[in-house]
Amino acid sequence: MTDNAQTPPENILVAPVEAPIRRRGKATRLWRNLRKAPASAWFGLIVIAIYVITAVFAPLLAPHSETELVGGAFEPWGGQFILGTDQLGRDMLSRMIYGARNSVGIAFMTTMLSFVMGSALGLAAAISGRWIDQVLSRSVDVLMSIPQLIFALVLLSILGSSITNLILIIAVLDSTRVFRLSRSVAQGVVVMDYVEAARLRGEKLPWIMRREILPNIMAPLVAEFGLRFCFVFLTISALSFLGLGIQPPTADWGSMVRDNAALITYGDVTPLLPAGAIALLTVAMNFVVDWFLHKTSGLRE
Amino acid sequence: MGLGIATLFVVSIIISLAIQMLPGDFAKAILGQSATPETVAAFQHEVGLDRSPVVRYFEWVGGMLRGDFGESYASAGSLAGHRRMVAEMIEPRLLNTLFLAGAAALIAVPLALFLGVMAALYRNSFFDRAVNVVSLTSISSPEFFLAYILIMFLAVKFPIFVSLASITPGMSFLDRLYAIALPTLTLVLVIVAQMMRMTRAAIINLLASPYIEMSRLKGAKPLQIIVRHALPNAWAPIVNVIALNLAYLVVGVVIVEVVFTYPGIGQLMVDAVSKRDLPVVQGCALVFAMTYILLNLLADIVTIISNPRLLHPR
Numbered sequence: 351m352t353d354n355a356q357t358p359p360e361n362i363l364v365a366p367v368e369a370p371i372r373r374r375g376k377a378t379r380l381w382r383n384l385r386k387a388p389a390s391a392w393f394g395l396i397v398i399a400i401y402v403i404t405a406v407f408a409p410l411l412a413p414h415s416e417t418e419l420v421g422g423a424f425e426p427w428g429g430q431f432i433l434g435t436d437q438l439g440r441d442m443l444s445r446m447i448y449g450a451r452n453s454v455g456i457a458f459m460t461t462m463l464s465f466v467m468g469s470a471l472g473l474a475a476a477i478s479g480r481w482i483d484q485v486l487s488r489s490v491d492v493l494m495s496i497p498q499l500i501f502a503l504v505l506l507s508i509l510g511s512s513i514t515n516l517i518l519i520i521a522v523l524d525s526t527r528v529f530r531l532s533r534s535v536a537q538g539v540v541v542m543d544y545v546e547a548a549r550l551r552g553e554k555l556p557w558i559m560r561r562e563i564l565p566n567i568m569a570p571l572v573a574e575f576g577l578r579f580c581f582v583f584l585t586i587s588a589l590s591f592l593g594l595g596i597q598p599p600t601a602d603w604g605s606m607v608r609d610n611a612a613l614i615t616y617g618d619v620t621p622l623l624p625a626g627a628i629a630l631l632t633v634a635m636n637f638v639v640d641w642f643l644h645k646t647s648g649l650r651e
Numbered sequence: 652m653g654l655g656i657a658t659l660f661v662v663s664i665i666i667s668l669a670i671q672m673l674p675g676d677f678a679k680a681i682l683g684q685s686a687t688p689e690t691v692a693a694f695q696h697e698v699g700l701d702r703s704p705v706v707r708y709f710e711w712v713g714g715m716l717r718g719d720f721g722e723s724y725a726s727a728g729s730l731a732g733h734r735r736m737v738a739e740m741i742e743p744r745l746l747n748t749l750f751l752a753g754a755a756a757l758i759a760v761p762l763a764l765f766l767g768v769m770a771a772l773y774r775n776s777f778f779d780r781a782v783n784v785v786s787l788t789s790i791s792s793p794e795f796f797l798a799y800i801l802i803m804f805l806a807v808k809f810p811i812f813v814s815l816a817s818i819t820p821g822m823s824f825l826d827r828l829y830a831i832a833l834p835t836l837t838l839v840l841v842i843v844a845q846m847m848r849m850t851r852a853a854i855i856n857l858l859a860s861p862y863i864e865m866s867r868l869k870g871a872k873p874l875q876i877i878v879r880h881a882l883p884n885a886w887a888p889i890v891n892v893i894a895l896n897l898a899y900l901v902v903g904v905v906i907v908e909v910v911f912t913y914p915g916i917g918q919l920m921v922d923a924v925s926k927r928d929l930p931v932v933q934g935c936a937l938v939f940a941m942t943y944i945l946l947n948l949l950a951d952i953v954t955i956i957s958n959p960r961l962l963h964p965r
Binding site for chain 2: 496500504508593611632636
């Protein structure tokens with residue numbers, strides 16, 4: 351018992367010295383993994399990289415600003431405007447590029463927020479148990495008993511739709527799913543001897559959460575992050591499509607579909623572009639998550 | 652059963668808390684900027700905003716039990732005296748939505764089961780992989796993307812169906828079916844994928860068990876093994892995922908109704924949200940939540956019935 355209790359502190363003392371060597375090993379291992387990755391995962395990674403680059407460098411890539419009126423309404427493709435103009439005469443291509451920044455950025459922030467909340471509460475519930483766990487789990491049960499989109503609609507109608515409200519509402523509603531997952535995987539780790547040892551050493555809750563549990567449940571959480579991002583992204587674009595999410599004149603793929611939907615009846619594919627962009631990113635993310643799950647479960651065998 | 656009612660009770664409290672959190676300028680938002688303080692006060696009195704939240708909650712629930720969902724705000728402020736009850740607005744639209752969702756479910760569930768069994772039977776073949784890729788794509792796409800693609804190809808390029816699913820009371824049954832063909836197809840595409848993947852996974856999961864090995868050794872055909880030996884034990888997860896997807900249908904229907912301008916309850920709710928007409932939003936949300944909870948409850952019950960070990964607990 352004394353041996354057990356003493357070993358972890360030793361490891362922690364040694365870890366910083368070893369870190370640089372281990373990190374290089376990680377990088378090579380990552381590269382080796384990537385080379386072995388199937389075509390679908392490569393496709394997914396490349397698509398995600400393109401989206402990220404577009405989002406970061408949007409002002410450099412876009413020929414016009416996202417709100418500027420540059421021509422007549424619904425101008426056709428080609429010529430000055432590669433993808434034509436939208437219902438007010440704004441450049442479609444520029445709005446698509448800025449849309450990458452707005453739609454993906456907002457969805458990413460929301461997912462981050464929901465993960466910070468969900469996993470912190472989930473881990474706290476798993477570690478402390480007792481009434482904290484009961485209170486948190488039961489409230490999550492109640493929140494989950496209302497369909498998410500409907501709940502979001504009710505809350506939006508009360509609070510009004512601004513971007514801050516949108517992010518907060520979706521993050522809170524989505525963190526219930528993160529809570530469930532992190533709580534259930536953490537419960538398997540909490541009973542381990544080293545957690546017990548850390549407790550006996552007198553470590554506080556945040557330390558146990560960060561140093562003992564989190565590293566051990568990282569793989570399922572990362573995979574879940576990918577899936578939740580897709581879900582959040584789809585929910586936000588659905589709300590924007592309904593006209594209740596991201597408000598004009600901010601360029602957003604969901605609302606762009608809604609605004610230009612009239613073109614569909616004339617056989618024009620322009621309104622499908624933003625919708626297709628949403629679908630493509632979600633498919634790409636799913637491919638990467640599939641590969642990641644396969645890899646992490648494969649390593650365990 | 653008691654649990655379901657308890658959940659419903661909590662949900663009704665949450666939904667009605669909605670009214671409490673209303674920002675103060677709500678009456679102004681409805682009546683317009685030119686409203687005088689007197690009209691605002693009169694409006695608040697009329698819709699009951701000046702009474703305590705607890706009283707309002709019990710009035711609301713009491714009314715609900717008698718089938719009275721309250722009165723739409725959008726009409727309460729009008730001077731013409733034309734009032735619209737929420738229940739009146741919801742009822743015909745709810746029937747429309749149930750018609751649409753029901754048609755989608757009737758097609759989707761058998762199709763998903765069939766495809767799932769086939770994919771499990773010919774696992775790792777070309778058919779399996781093709782079905783897998785198609786279903787992954789349709790899960791990942793937003794509903795409105797699928798809907799517009801269908802409109803594009805089946806209503807505009809090849810005008811087989813109509814893109815606007817407008818329904819009038821006097822329409823015959825067949826005309827109605829024709830009008831909702833595209834929205835139904837969209838919903839089917841959205842929910843079939845997940846049910847099919849789950850069916851396949853549940854069956855394949857069982858194929859490694861010794862009793863399947865046994866029936867294989869005794870010479871049963873692959874299809875027979877799956878249908879007669881694997882499927883009965885796979886019912887629980889499959890039924891669960893079916894119920895979840897039917898519950899998901901409740902949500903998916905909102906977007907699909909807006910795309911096809913179908914006069915259902917989903918569209919009513921979206922309109923009410925943008926007008927911030929809270930009694931209507933509350934009523935719709937409660938109907939949606941009720942369906943969702945009932946379906947989940949049903950899934951639990953079917954799971955217990957399908958498993959003899961749970962049916963006769965020791």
